[in-house]
Amino acid sequence: MSTTTAFGALVRAETRMVVRDTAGLVVPFALPTLLLVMNAAAFGDQEVGGGRTVVDVHVLPVVVAVVVTMVGVVNMPSFLVTYRRTGILRRLAVTPVAPSLVLAAQVVVGVVQALLGIAVAYAVAVAAFGASPPSRVGALLGVLALSIAATYALGALVAAVAPTPSSAVAGGLVLFFALGTLGGMFGSTDVLPDVLARIGEVLPFGATVAALAAASGETALPVAPMVGLAVTAVVAAGAATWTFRWDR
């Protein structure tokens, strides 16, 4: 056995299960598209300067943050905790593959889902609402990579501490809405108390929105949100590694 062969087989298996769970595809695809259409229809034609619209600098970054955060802190942990609870991780632990490969395969499939969801959102925004295609693709991909690392690390932490699949979903949703509320999912963070707005700016959702808004224009990537994403990725991944249990 090579690790590559085993990993490829695990990714194929995970992909099959995701595709067959059609209801689960609502999260990365239908929900963000719906959010995009609702917000773009309401505010899409408002210009904010430099030929850019509200869709470019706010709606699309929020939709991308929704996709990444939802898949990272809700979908992925619920799958992993189900695997642990039903004994699938335990079953795999007695095979020659390391159980951590299952985690890695989950992350790969989740990232692909998120990237496809983001691509659909961008395509709809460009085609239906005249959004500008991303001009700084490198900066955009860099922000996405850091955002995915931070949110998936938080998701792994949720999977580590949640005892049951339903508690993983509940914990993931609470985290999702907390991060979203502090990060501007429901509107401008100006209405929040200053300290909460500052915290939200460096947590993954708000940091992703701020960094993507900068990456979609010509301004430099903001330092505090980028540092916030990096710190979250490192700290949450470390905590998840420390606390994760393969068995019930």
Add this chain to the structure above:
Amino acid sequence: MTSGTGAAGPGRPSVGAMTEPAVVVDAVRVTYRDAVALDDVSLRVRPGEVLGVLGVNGAGKTTLVETIAGLRRPDAGTVRVLGLDPVAQRRAVRRVLGVQLQEARLHDALTVGELVDLHRAFHADPRPADEALAMVELTERRDVRFERLSGGQQQRLSVALALVGRPRVVVLDELTTGLDPRARRRLWATVESLTSETVLLVSHAMDEVERLCDRVVLLDAGRVVAEGSPAEVVDRVGAASLDEAFLRLTGRAPGEDEDAA
């Protein structure tokens, strides 16, 4: 193979002269907080032998399996599988050990064929999928999802996955618990077809143990209370059957809980 009433199959090689055990459990102690699950347990499984591990629920059978499989590190004592340490040499042990765990599910949405292919990818020289499925008579169910299989079929698939890597040592935990007589006999036939493998069979079904095992080890409250061929264990306590010997040695019937006495 040691003498006894076990009918471990006519094709099984004689192992009586072999000196190096396939599995060694030596003075193993495992505790969960304040509870002692295994207390100074020692046993040897000879190459090619089918060893039955008997005990009531909570006697320590599954803990023993998990310790041999490397899922638990003993607090004291040593375990070796073909001379390898299951914890320190985890990957090497997994290449020679096939384990069917009690109550471990598989990916519900995958088909039988997809699950066999997935587990084949974990091994360097796996059995062909057709052969693995034929061993447990699941060839016709290849395209059926795991979640749609009956309990007996799920159990047979679990055994097929334990065997797909051509293991030299096979651990079967509660092989036929909860299955109907027909499904049990099918799985017994599969075990009887394992003529070159060493098998550790955990059970509390006396008919199963008497039919399949060369020797048995009886666990009670985490300790070995009897060991030998089924006939020797029966003779030692002057019982009429293995079932009666079990009752005399543990004070409980097979399948009862540890605290039922």
